[in-house]
Amino acid sequence: xxxxHALVPSLxxxxxxxxTIVSADDALCATTTRSSDLKIEIGHVLCIDAVGYSKLxxxxxxxxxxxxxxxxxATPQFQSAAAAGKLFRLPTGDGMVLVxxxxxxxxxxxxxxxxxxxxxxxxIELRMGIHSGPVNEVTDVNERENIAGAGxxxxxxxxxxxxxxxxxxxxxxxxxxxxxxxxxxYLHDVGSFEVKHGAVISLVNLYNDEAGNPAxxxxxxxxxxxxxxxxxxxxxxxxxxxLLLPLIAFGVFLVAAFWFVARPAPSRPxxxxxxxxxxxPASSIPEKSIAVLPFESLSDDKETAFFADxxxxxxxxxxxxxxxxxxxxxxxxxxxxxxxxxxxxxxxxQLGVARVLEGSVQHAGNRIRVNAQLIDARTDTHLWxxxxxxxxxxxxxxxxxxxxxxxxQLQAKLSPREKxxxxxxxxxxxxxxxxxxxxxxxxxxxxxxxxxxxxxxxVALLEEAVARDPHFLRAxxxxxxxxxxxxxxxxxxxxxxxAQARKIIDQAVKIDPNAGDVHLMQADYAYKAFRxxxxxxxxxxxxxxxxxxNPVIDxxxxxxxxxxxxxxxxxxxxxxxxxxxPRNFRYLxxxxxxxxxxxxxxxxxxxxxxxxxxxxxxxxxxxxxxxxPFSARADLKPWRAELSRILSDDPTAxxxxxxxxxxxxxxxxxxxxxxxxxxxxxxEGLRDTYNNSLxxxxxxxxLAARTFGDQVKARVAFTAARVIEEKAVHxxxxxxxxxxxxxxxxxxxxRKDDAIREGKRACELLPVAKDTIDGPSYxxxxxxxxAWVGEKDRxxxxxxxxxxxxxxVTYGELKLxxxxxxxxxxxxxxxxxxxxxxAAP
Numbered sequence: 001x002x003x004x005h006a007l008v009p010s011l012x013x014x015x016x017x018x019x020t021i022v023s024a025d026d027a028l029c030a031t032t033t034r035s036s037d038l039k040i041e042i043g044h045v046l047c048i049d050a051v052g053y054s055k056l057x058x059x060x061x062x063x064x065x066x067x068x069x070x071x072x073x074a075t076p077q078f079q080s081a082a083a084a085g086k087l088f089r090l091p092t093g094d095g096m097v098l099v100x101x102x103x104x105x106x107x108x109x110x111x112x113x114x115x116x117x118x119x120x121x122x123x124i125e126l127r128m129g130i131h132s133g134p135v136n137e138v139t140d141v142n143e144r145e146n147i148a149g150a151g152x153x154x155x156x157x158x159x160x161x162x163x164x165x166x167x168x169x170x171x172x173x174x175x176x177x178x179x180x181x182x183x184x185x186y187l188h189d190v191g192s193f194e195v196k197h198g199a200v201i202s203l204v205n206l207y208n209d210e211a212g213n214p215a216x217x218x219x220x221x222x223x224x225x226x227x228x229x230x231x232x233x234x235x236x237x238x239x240x241x242x243l244l245l246p247l248i249a250f251g252v253f254l255v256a257a258f259w260f261v262a263r264p265a266p267s268r269p270x271x272x273x274x275x276x277x278x279x280x281p282a283s284s285i286p287e288k289s290i291a292v293l294p295f296e297s298l299s300d301d302k303e304t305a306f307f308a309d310x311x312x313x314x315x316x317x318x319x320x321x322x323x324x325x326x327x328x329x330x331x332x333x334x335x336x337x338x339x340x341x342x343x344x345x346x347x348x349x350q351l352g353v354a355r356v357l358e359g360s361v362q363h364a365g366n367r368i369r370v371n372a373q374l375i376d377a378r379t380d381t382h383l384w385x386x387x388x389x390x391x392x393x394x395x396x397x398x399x400x401x402x403x404x405x406x407x408x409q410l411q412a413k414l415s416p417r418e419k420x421x422x423x424x425x426x427x428x429x430x431x432x433x434x435x436x437x438x439x440x441x442x443x444x445x446x447x448x449x450x451x452x453x454x455x456x457x458x459v460a461l462l463e464e465a466v467a468r469d470p471h472f473l474r475a476x477x478x479x480x481x482x483x484x485x486x487x488x489x490x491x492x493x494x495x496x497x498x499a500q501a502r503k504i505i506d507q508a509v510k511i512d513p514n515a516g517d518v519h520l521m522q523a524d525y526a527y528k529a530f531r532x533x534x535x536x537x538x539x540x541x542x543x544x545x546x547x548x549x550n551p552v553i554d555x556x557x558x559x560x561x562x563x564x565x566x567x568x569x570x571x572x573x574x575x576x577x578x579x580x581x582p583r584n585f586r587y588l589x590x591x592x593x594x595x596x597x598x599x600x601x602x603x604x605x606x607x608x609x610x611x612x613x614x615x616x617x618x619x620x621x622x623x624x625x626x627x628x629p630f631s632a633r634a635d636l637k638p639w640r641a642e643l644s645r646i647l648s649d650d651p652t653a654x655x656x657x658x659x660x661x662x663x664x665x666x667x668x669x670x671x672x673x674x675x676x677x678x679x680x681x682x683x684e685g686l687r688d689t690y691n692n693s694l695x696x697x698x699x700x701x702x703l704a705a706r707t708f709g710d711q712v713k714a715r716v717a718f719t720a721a722r723v724i725e726e727k728a729v730h731x732x733x734x735x736x737x738x739x740x741x742x743x744x745x746x747x748x749x750x751r752k753d754d755a756i757r758e759g760k761r762a763c764e765l766l767p768v769a770k771d772t773i774d775g776p777s778y779x780x781x782x783x784x785x786x787a788w789v790g791e792k793d794r795x796x797x798x799x800x801x802x803x804x805x806x807x808x809v810t811y812g813e814l815k816l817x818x819x820x821x822x823x824x825x826x827x828x829x830x831x832x833x834x835x836x837x838x839a840a841p
Contacts, residue, residue, distance in 0.1 A: 043088075043099040043135035043147070044173075045155035046107035048072070048114070051125040051164040053094035061094075068124060072096065075113035077106055088147045095126070097155070099147055104132055104176050108183070108206065111167045115211030129159025130206075131170040157201060165213030167206040174204035178683065181723040184697070185684040190217065209452040209491070285378075288410050289326035289353040292316040294337035295370075296360040304363035306434060311361060311370060311399050314426070318403035320549035321421045324412040327549040328353055332583035335614075348377025351582055355383070357406060366392045372402055374409055384409050396425040421546065427472040435465040436475045443482055452491040458482045466507075476508040477517040480524060488528040493732040498529050516546035523556070531770055533560050551580035555587060562594060565772040567806060570594055585614045589621060597773065597807035599836075601632040619646050619653055623660045630667070633838050634815035639664050654680035662700060666707060667816040674704045695741065696721045702748055707818050718748045729758075736765035736774070740781045747788040759785040768805065776808040783809075787822045796828045803832050811836035 050064055072078055081087040081100055090097035100106035107130045118124055133151025154170065162168045168190070169177070177183040190203040207214050292315050297308040313330060320327040328351045336347060344356050359372035373385035386405070390398050404422050407414060414422070427433050442458035462479040466472055483501035486492040505521045512518060523539035526532040537560065544553050558573030574591040581587055592607035608625040612618060626642030629635040643660055646653050654661065658680040665673030678700060685696040702717030722745045728738035743759030759782040768775035780802045786795035802808035814820055814833045823829040 041101070041135060042132055043101060043149070043151045044104050044107050044132045045130065045135070045151050046098040046100070046110055047092075047095070047129040047152075047155045047159040048098070049092075049095040049127050049159055051127055064124060065094075067121060068095075068126075071117045071121065071124075072098075072110075072114060075110055075117065077110040077113055081106055081110075090147070090152075097152055099135060099152065104173065105180075105183075108167075108169070108173075108177065111206070112208075112211045115167070119210075125164040127159055127162040127164060128167045129155050129157070129162065129169075130167070130173050131155035131158050132173050132176070154201070158203060161201070161203060161219050162217050163213065163215070166217060167212045168217070169204045169206050171202035171204060174206075181698070181720045184720070185694075185724070186212075187683040188214070189683070209456075214453075285348070285352055285354050286326050287354055288324060288412055289328075290319065290355040290357060290406070290410060291328040291333050291347065291351045291353045291377075292319065293333050293342070293347070293356060293358040295358070295372075298360050298362045299364075304361060306437070307363055307368060307395065308361035310433060310437070311395065311402075312359070314396070314399035315357070315403045315406070317426075318400060318422050319406060321546060322407055322412050322414060322418050323548040324414070325407070325410060325549065326353065326580070329549075329551050329581035329584070332581050335583055344375055344377045344380055352579065354378055355410060363392070368392050368395055368398075370398060370402070374406060392430075395430075396428055400425060417546070426474045427469045429469040429472070432465040432468040432472055432475065435461045435468070436472070436478060439465070439475075439478055439482070443478060443485070451489070452486065455482045455486050455491070471511050473508055473511060473515055473517045476504055476511075477521050480504050480508075480521045484524050484528050490732065490735055490737065493735045498525075501525055501529070514542075514546075516543045516550075519543035520547075520552075527556075527560065531563070533564055536560060549580055551577040551584075551587070554580070555590075558594070559590075562597070562773050563771045565806070567594070567598055583614055585611050585618070588614070592621075592624070596628070596631070599632070599806070599810070601628045604628060619650075619657055622646065623657055627660065627664075630664075630812040630816075631810040632812065634812040636664065636667055636812075636816065640668070655682060658682075659686055662704075663817075666704070666818065667812070669707075669818055671704075671708050674707070678704060696724045698724070699741070699745065702745070703819075706748055714748060718745050721745050722749065734765055736762040736778060739765065740778050743785050744781055744788075747785040750789070752789040755785050755789055756791070772805070773807050776802055776805040779805070780809050784819060787820065790822075792823060792826065795823060796826065796832070799823070799829070800832050803836055809836075811838065 048068075050068060053061060053064065056064065078087065078098070081103075082089075086101045086103070086106075088097075088099040090099070098107065098110060100110075111128050111130065114126070114128075118126065131151060131154045133149070133154050135147050135149035135151045137147055158168050158170050169187075174187050174189075178187055186206050186208050188205045188207065190205050203217075205214070205217070206212055292312055295308040295312040297305040299305075316327065316330060316333070319325060320329075332351060336342060342358070348354065348356060354377060356375045356377045357372060358375070359370060361371075362369040368390055370388045370390075371385070372388070374383045375381065376383055384405075386402075388398055388402070400423050407422065427436075439458040439461040442454040442461070459479065459482045462475050462482065465475040466479065469475070480501050483497055483504070487494070487497045487501070502525065505518070505525060508515075508518050508521055519539045519542040523536040523543065526535035526539060537557065540553050540557060543550070547553065554573045554577035558570045558577060561567070561570035561573060571591075571594060574587065574594060578584065578587050578591065588607055588611035592604045592611065595601070595604035595607060605625055605628050608621050608628075611621050612625070615621070622642055623639070623646070626638045629638045639660070643657060643664060646657055654676075658677055661677035661680060662674060665677055678697075681697050681700055683697055685694050685699065698717045698721035702714045702721060705711075705714035705717060722742065725738055725742040725745055728735065729742055732738060739758050740762035743755045743757075743762065746755035746758060749755075759778070762778040763775070763782055766774050766778060768779070779798050783795045783798035783802060786792070786798060799809065799814075803814075811833065814829075814836065820829070
């Protein structure tokens with residue numbers, strides 16, 4: 001998605017010779033004037049409120065208002081409107097009201113400019129409301145010219161519905177803006193809400209990657225009976241078996257960072273039990289295997305919870321350095337954090353370990369007490385226990401001490417290097433560690449619509465962490481991950497972003513060139529910046545020597561195996577990674593996608609079932625599993641039944657499964673179903689869950705209109721979509737997904753030469769020889785481009801190639817999807833379809 005700043009329209013000054021400043025109460029309350037003197041006009045109103053203002057001391061309030069006034073007055077939109085006499089400025093005590101004349105976009109531009117300026121002022125939190133409505137000039141109590149009216153009152157009500165960071169628009173303003181392609185990605189419907197005197201207002205949340213707050217306003221979330229608000233959801237549901245989705249990076253989300261192993265799962269069941277997971281046979285459980293369960297915080301304060309998580313995590317990390325042990329990764333063990341009555345035998349079987357370490361943490365003043373106990377999970381017997389009372393400053397040494405003791409209890413053989421590693425601490429700065437943990441949670445939002453903003457916030461936190469502790473290698477590693485994710489996922493696919501990552505790696509190399517963290521950084525950079533698989537594999541091999549229990553090394557290798565066409569090696573490496581992280585939902589999901597790419601649909605289904613045993617209510621995986629019969633046998637019934645079941649259970653789920661609803665209805669050639677699906681697609685479109693590439697809503701509207709013969713509507717929609725994609729290829733000229741999307745759009749517009757050139761450009765940027773996961777999707781899209789522009793022979797040539805490749809086109813798509821209708825009836829096309837047909841039972 002293009003950055004918000006670039007999408008803000010250029011400012012065009014208006015001309016009018018009036019500017020008035022009045023007092024706060026007078027501004028909102030002055031209404032006494034003779035009706036015959038009223039000069040009513042439409043004002044475009046921006047209400048601004050400083051959140052938490054009333055809790056500040058008087059001096060702090062004055063300073064906040066001074067800074068806020070300076071920021072607002074310095075914005076280009078404010079200055080241009082004021083200079084042209086097109087602005088009323090109304091202070092309101094804890095904020096202000098700005099009334100712009102004649103330009104409905106002006107308050108929105110100004111709000112975004114204020115947000116960008118506030119990034120340098122973290123102590124100021126605002127909420128803003130925007131509405132266009134009637135205003136009129138009045139004479140206030142000070143006998144000065146003022147302005148009042150329903151437009152201002154309504155804008156204030158809109159603002160009052162928001163929380164810190166929100167920019168809320170009335171539905172009226174949003175409807176004006178949505179006619180412009182550059183505003184459409186910013187607009188997110190919230191729904192309706194009842195305010196004072198029974199009035200109901202319909203609101204739209206405006207945000208992008210640089211400004212606004214994507215969260216549902218608290219008043220809406222808490223309302224017992226919201227009218228029809230549509231919730232914001234995290235997953236778009238775009239998947240590789242859905243037609244025309246070129247951004248099919250099965251492993252992109254999974255391997256977006258080497259630190260993925262430490263990221264939280266998207267959600268977790270309240271009580272994992274033996275019945276809902278695959279268990280490891282007792283005979284195959286290694287004797288020297290252990291799971292370090294989350295430590296319990298015995299105090300209510302957040303600081304103690306922070307220490308409890310940190311101590312458990314560091315003990316786990318230290319033990320994972322020992323090659324003679326099998327140590328379960330953090331993602332799997334953290335699923336047991338909220339369980340008070342743990343059944344350790346079941347947990348041991350679920351995780352495939354013989355031993356379990358658990359404990360508790362108490363924090364009081366400068367002292368900390370840690371109680372740790374080692375248990376044989378097979379017999380539920382205690383093997384060792386110890387209570388440690390230490391000064392808070394010794395917490396890092398304590399973690400290493402416990403890890404050494406546990407290694408001794410397990411009779412692990414330690415090399416000299418491993419003994420030395422157990423005594424190393426990542427940092428001795430508690431603030432730096434807290435910053436790192438906060439950033440870790442943000443980097444974990446890879447599938448969130450706000451992923452870019454989360455990554456940028458993580459960068460800021462990590463830069464502060466390494467400034468506090470310039471030797472904090474783990475923070476350097478996560479900082480590299482954040483930068484590389486911004487590049488890899490298409491948020492900032494530029495040489496500048498890569499240079500930032502390279503600079504951090506060079507700093508880390510100076511600290512310790514042989515550290516496993518440094519080798520992981522090098523591998524991440526080699527793979528995602530240049531797809532230099534050999535270099536990345538060499539760095540992974542070096543990392544494994546110091547991180548023998550890090551499943552990310554196996555998972556990362558499995559993902560590269562897929563990109564290089566080493567499919568059987570990929571399957572084996574997924575299994576190795578899952579062995580060390582058996583309850584990692586995403587690993588199981590990705591393993592399923594590997595089988596799906598190989599068209600081994602039965603095995604994919606079984607792997608999806610294992611994932612659902614961990615997150616039984618995950619709608620995305622439910623729809624993926626139900627879609628398999630469509631891909632394999634052109635059987636739509638299970639897919640349609642599952643989508644209907646999900647909507648029956650949760651009518652608000654449509655937005656989260658909009659992709660499935662759309663393509664299933666399209667394959668059914670059901671125009672009403674397609675229209676219902678379009679209603680569920682957010683204004684900004686659908687983002688691929690795994691590589692975060694955005695398909696604009698206009699693309700789906702155009703595709704639907706083209707399918708059902710509405711050429712006028714298709715042209716309008718494709719034209720709007722083209723504006724977005726043309727900018728994407730301009731800003732990121734070597735980003736293959738954007739070129740492929742633009743080619744499809746131009747094919748829909750009949751721009752034959754442009755479409756072919758763009759589709760071929762995507763294939764050149766990411767050929768199958770370089771990437772056997774993404775490459776086939778661009779070949780499939782090129783085939784469709786040729787089909788749409790009347791180049792049947794060339795279309796069939798590309799389609800035949802796609803059909804022979806893993807992760808290429810599927811039988812169900814060719815058999816039922818209407819986009820291939822231009823080729824139907826040609827014997828060559830029917831032969832390709834037949835080559836993918838399921839074997840006779």
